Amino acid sequence: MVAVAVSAMPILATSASGSNLRPMLVTVSNPRHRPPGAARPSPQQRHRRRRGQRPRRAHSEPSSFPTMDTTDVPLQAEMVELVPNGKHAAMLTASAIPSLTGDRFEENQSGVAEMEEFLPHGAEKKQTHFTDFEGKTSFGMSVFNLSNAIMGSGILGLAYAMANTGIILFLFLLTAVALLSSYSIHLLLKSSGIVGIRAYEQLGYRAFGTPGKMAAAIAITLQNIGAMSSYLYIVKSEVPLVIQTFLNLEEKTTDWYMNGNYLVILVSITVILPLALMKQLGYLGYASGFSLSCMGFFLISVIYKKFQIPCPLPEQEGNLTGSLNATLVSTSDYQNGYTVLQTPEQGACTPSFFTLNSQTAYTIPIMAFAFVCHPEVLPIYTELKDPSKKKMQCISNISIAVMYLMYFLAALFGYLTFYGRVESELLHTYNKVDPFDVLILCVRVAVLTAVTLTVPIVLFPVRRAIQQMLFQGKDFSWIRHVAIAVVLLTFINLLVIFAPSILGIFGLIGATSAPCLIFIFPAIFYIRIMPKDKEPLRSTPKILAACFALLGVLFMIMSLSFIIIDWATGGGKSGGSH
Numbered sequence: 001m002v003a004v005a006v007s008a009m010p011i012l013a014t015s016a017s018g019s020n021l022r023p024m025l026v027t028v029s030n031p032r033h034r035p036p037g038a039a040r041p042s043p044q045q046r047h048r049r050r051r052g053q054r055p056r057r058a059h060s061e062p063s064s065f066p067t068m069d070t071t072d073v074p075l076q077a078e079m080v081e082l083v084p085n086g087k088h089a090a091m092l093t094a095s096a097i098p099s100l101t102g103d104r105f106e107e108n109q110s111g112v113a114e115m116e117e118f119l120p121h122g123a124e125k126k127q128t129h130f131t132d133f134e135g136k137t138s139f140g141m142s143v144f145n146l147s148n149a150i151m152g153s154g155i156l157g158l159a160y161a162m163a164n165t166g167i168i169l170f171l172f173l174l175t176a177v178a179l180l181s182s183y184s185i186h187l188l189l190k191s192s193g194i195v196g197i198r199a200y201e202q203l204g205y206r207a208f209g210t211p212g213k214m215a216a217a218i219a220i221t222l223q224n225i226g227a228m229s230s231y232l233y234i235v236k237s238e239v240p241l242v243i244q245t246f247l248n249l250e251e252k253t254t255d256w257y258m259n260g261n262y263l264v265i266l267v268s269i270t271v272i273l274p275l276a277l278m279k280q281l282g283y284l285g286y287a288s289g290f291s292l293s294c295m296g297f298f299l300i301s302v303i304y305k306k307f308q309i310p311c312p313l314p315e316q317e318g319n320l321t322g323s324l325n326a327t328l329v330s331t332s333d334y335q336n337g338y339t340v341l342q343t344p345e346q347g348a349c350t351p352s353f354f355t356l357n358s359q360t361a362y363t364i365p366i367m368a369f370a371f372v373c374h375p376e377v378l379p380i381y382t383e384l385k386d387p388s389k390k391k392m393q394c395i396s397n398i399s400i401a402v403m404y405l406m407y408f409l410a411a412l413f414g415y416l417t418f419y420g421r422v423e424s425e426l427l428h429t430y431n432k433v434d435p436f437d438v439l440i441l442c443v444r445v446a447v448l449t450a451v452t453l454t455v456p457i458v459l460f461p462v463r464r465a466i467q468q469m470l471f472q473g474k475d476f477s478w479i480r481h482v483a484i485a486v487v488l489l490t491f492i493n494l495l496v497i498f499a500p501s502i503l504g505i506f507g508l509i510g511a512t513s514a515p516c517l518i519f520i521f522p523a524i525f526y527i528r529i530m531p532k533d534k535e536p537l538r539s540t541p542k543i544l545a546a547c548f549a550l551l552g553v554l555f556m557i558m559s560l561s562f563i564i565i566d567w568a569t570g571g572g573k574s575g576g577s578h
């Protein structure tokens with residue numbers, strides 16, 4: 001787990017201490033009067049001017065501010081200026097404006113290109129020439145995209161988690177993590193409803209200025225690069241096995257098509273890159289739907305296999321999985337570079353309802369990782385057709401509920417197939433039975449397809465975070481859009497090919513960035529963004545949010561301690577970063 005992962009923490013600490021940073025809104029009262037250094041008016045503003053229309057004013061009166069979060073119609077983002085330490089625009093003197101322009105206008109401008117589609121769908125809708133950024137993604141496609149963002153390699157670790165908690169405790173913890181995840185999305189949506197912006201990093205900026213934005217962007221980048229690496233690692237280790245089985249080869253050959261390194265590059269170039277180049281997440285809806293059906297097939301097969309595979313397993317003669325296992329690398333055992341067969345309750349064939357052992361501690365990080373989708377929520381909201389907070393919360397709840405059910409069933413039947421002998425990566429456990437089983441082979445292909453199609457979705461927020469960090473204020477550029485995707489994919493490929501042992505660091509990343517993204521950031525951003533006159537610090541929602549942040553901190557400390565103890569004692573489980 002790379003030490004860089006921890007870098008999000010000091011940044012967060014700095015930002016949290018920057019208590020004099022306050023969000024504010026500034027209204028540009030006369031669009032023809034541009035302060036020196038201010039950004040050019042957006043194409044829409046110019047368009048309206050040509051038509052002799054008054055520029056739309058999102059909130060020119062201070063009194064309009066408290067009503068903002070009560071409406072589900074997003075604010076006119078082009079008029080929202082983000083000033084980390086200011087007061088209301090109405091209170092600013094004209095001379096004060098230029099002194100603030102640099103930072104504000106940069107931030108604003110970056111939002112303009114991305115947020116023109118947020119314009120209200122009121123009377124002006126027909127007059128407005130929307131760019132192709134207008135939210136066009138349907139409710140169903142958004143559910144697919146969000147579910148696909150949630151679903152990833154995390155599902156493969158859940159049966160192992162259940163083996164270490166027992167069915168009842170697992171169900172309790174899974175329910176808790178799912179509910180907390182939904183609450184966290186609620187906080188994100190509420191915050192974004194207040195300020196009319198729909199990017200995680202911009203919420204960070206709004207709450208804590210640049211440190212807040214950087215903390216969010218770094219956490220998103222690390223979390224999602226970790227997730228993508230784990231997906232590509234599955235591709236690298238599983239595709240050669242699939243080909244080997246298809247060709248009915250007993251031994252691995254030295255042909256290029258049996259080499260995971262070449263295959264991962266091939267898959268990246270032919271499948272992932274073209275999808276990652278899509279301008280909008282919404283276009284990935286069909287791919288996400290297909291990815292989900294692959295995972296549906298995985299689930300059905302896991303349930304079916306429960307009734308096919310005897311327990312106890314017939315004793316393996318020698319090394320049944322032979323050459324296959326030699327190449328397997330559990331995604332949670334990167335630092336060791338080999339699969340560790342964990343047998344928490346070796347030999348047992350009766351389900352346990354409540355278990356506590358040394359591995360139980362990893363359950364929460366595994367589950368938290370499995371439910372991370374928060375960097376994708378706001379981009380998906382951005383592209384939603386006729387967006388509203390309620391609609392997006394509904395999309396999130398449906399996605400979380402469906403994934404909750406799939407996670408529980410996959411874990412339950414995976415566990416009930418192998419009981420204590422289930423491995424930390426469920427698919428590997430099936431190797432013990434029959435590595436050449438056709439159904440398992442198809443399941444492998446399905447999981448491979450599913451995780452491969454998830455990469456572009458997870459890449460999307462990273463590109464956005466990088467844009468926010470390095471190219472803030474720049475208009476959309478295809479060259480930059482393509483270049484960031486190519487550089488990111490190249491970097492992840494290099495990691496997976498040349499430094500698989502480094503990937504162990506992503507357990508550490510999972511332990512730091514996941515709690516930040518799920519618990520800490522949504523809560524502290526919410527506390528800062530929600531105006532005190534609307535919700536005082538001691539109001540119930542803010543106290544709840546504070547408890548939520550505290551829970552995240554506890555969770556982070558707990559996960560980090562387990563990982564450190566594990567490393568110190570030479571263990572091999574790095575915190576569920578599958």
Ligand SMILES: NC(=O)C[C@H](N)C(=O)O
Nearest residue numbers: 150152153154227370372
């Ligand atoms: N999107 C992510 O960060 C991880 C995803 N929830 C998974 O289980 O793989």
